[in-house]
Amino acid sequence: MSLKIRLARGGSKKRPYYQIVIADARAPRDGRFLEKVGSWNPMLGKDNEKRIELNAERLKHWIDNGAQPTDRVLRFMAEAGLAERPARSNPEKAKPGKRAVERAAERKQKADAAAAAAAE
Template sequence: MGLKIRLARGGSKKRPYYHVVIADVRSPRDGRFIERLGYWNPMLPKDDAARVSLNQERIQHWLDHGALPTDRVARFMAEAGMMTRDARSNPNKAQPGKKAQERAAEKKQKEEDAAAAAAEAASAPAEAPAEATAE
């Protein structure tokens, strides 16, 4: 039986409240669970002490019995000093997609060509204006 330490949503619509529970991986998110291990209230300010509460003894008990925390619960446990968690960062997340990069490269190329043409026109000797010889 695979066990997960995960969040079960409670609260009303647009007012979420989560219980940290130990549950079988096959049970639904808000369905049957084995034990409640804490809570998380995302509506409270981040610096509020009552935002996250974890029963560290029971969580350690379930970790010893092979339970795995979800990513969000692992973050809470790392903040509480119960475990170490590698920081995840995706430096490519903010990069535009392939099509947008191609469009940007084309635009840059057109600007460079226009700048080169303007520089070439400025460096070429100016032709004398044609004088009226029809006198």
């Protein structure tokens, strides 16, 4: 049985609240889970200590037993010092798209033409 440490959404519409749970990977997102090991309230400020609550002892237990955290939960655990999250690097993501490059070239061409006309 493959176990995941993941978020289960609660709260009302446009007021999210998440529980950090241990669940079977095949179970639905908000469905059956084995144990609740924390919570995340994104409505609270980032400096509020109640925004993310983790039960470190139980998280360590489940990781030792083979549970795999999702990316978001792994971020929370890395912030708490419970896990190591590898740094990601995607240099292609920062590059402008094809249309943006075309628009920039067009603007540069118009600016050069205007500068040449003003110089004459």
